[in-house]
Amino acid sequence: MSFFENFGKYCLLVFRTFKQPGRNKFFREQFFRELEALGLGSIGIIAIISLFMGAVIAIQMAANIDNPLIPRETIGYATRESVFLEFSSTVVALILAGKVGSSIASEIGTMRVTEQIDALEIMGVNSASYLILPKITASLVINPVLTLMSMFLGIFGGYLACLLTGMLDAPSYLTGLLFEFRPFNVVYSIIKSIVFAFIITSISAYRGYYVEGGSREVGENSTKAVVKASIAILFWNLILTRILLL
């Protein structure tokens, strides 16, 4: 199937997802279930990765700043910029594309090959809306929260690295952190996390929804979902950075 055919089918599915929502009580139940599965289930991995990456970024900055003309506070400043601008939104989104994306694609794909989606359709239920809308909305809500959490832990990881290695004292790190702080960078990161949340859930759901075959095809489509979502994230990262920062 060509790119344009796939894109057309994807747009139609997204349109159908938002066109005819099911009953509110079902949506509420599903929404909170997805919030738990997609959000709370990802807190652990995001926390660990953010903490360590923040620490690594700080150490790398320290290792590369050996010019006496560059103040040591730059370590805090550069760690903040790296974490806020790129790591907590884009890298975390790529991690979520792998974790959440494959889970969504395989869940919906299994429902497709075991005729559960057909059963929903025959009952008169808009299966796209019933299955996909709660995942998208839960993701749109929880991803910015995960991003904010990642920012905090990334900065904290850098702080711990400075303290534990003795490469920089705490006041200097904090001074660097606050140097030329632009609140818009946080907004920029949150906007990206919202767009990436939509990309991850909708592309993964699309790959799962149109699976044909059996368990092997479900596995293949889960992998494709991760790959396509990751590429889309990188592409939109470029577009959003160009629009929002320049």
Place this chain on the structure above:
Amino acid sequence: MIEIKGLYKRFADKDILTDVNLTFEEGKTNLIIGQSGSGKTVLMKCAVGLEIPSQGEILYSGRAFTHASLEEKMAIRKEIGMVFQGGALFDSMTVEENVAFPLRMFTDMAKSELEDRVNFCLNRVNLNQAHSKYPAEISGGMKKRVAIARAIALNPKYLFFDEPNSGLDPRTSLVIDALIQEITQEYKTVTIVNTHDMNSVLEIGDHIAFIFKGNVVWTGDSNSIIKAQVPEVRDFVFATPLMKKMFK
């Protein structure tokens, strides 16, 4: 009544169904039979709207279905119950939740009323012990019965069964066949069963359509099929040594 008029279905360049004309009446168990790959499943999928026919029309009690708007289709689908080959139970829900699903989705029943209806449907299919079990924890025959209970929960006018006896032992198959016939007569549903099980054909076939390479080549009932002179039908009916021994 369900009427299928001049139905064609083509995949790429291959004709799967060719000029199918059939009428299914209420209170009767209508069987669609034929060899594997003859087009039975495609016909059923066209009938319920999971496939779009290349040509032709399907009428539900006079209401056009094939070319209806999505809203009209959804309205008709609420009157349809379907039991899939593998049951198609929602694996994240218990037996009870599966049966309650259409009731919760389309009615405003109070909790107690809903529980009563779920219990009634599960009792009707003789399943009283598995309410809180998940589909993965019950047998194939039980899954079929749960699927039937779910299909009748909303008192459908039209019931579809896709290979209801596949993967079941002969005794369980008889139980499922009996259940299909009882429900059809009790609720006066238009019941369409897609099968190649000869036991079902002889036991419950009030009206039988034989499909061969996408064409309806014979129609009749469970008594007349034994005497059918169409070669394809005879090949199908007397394919097993047991049938040859019994009737030839």
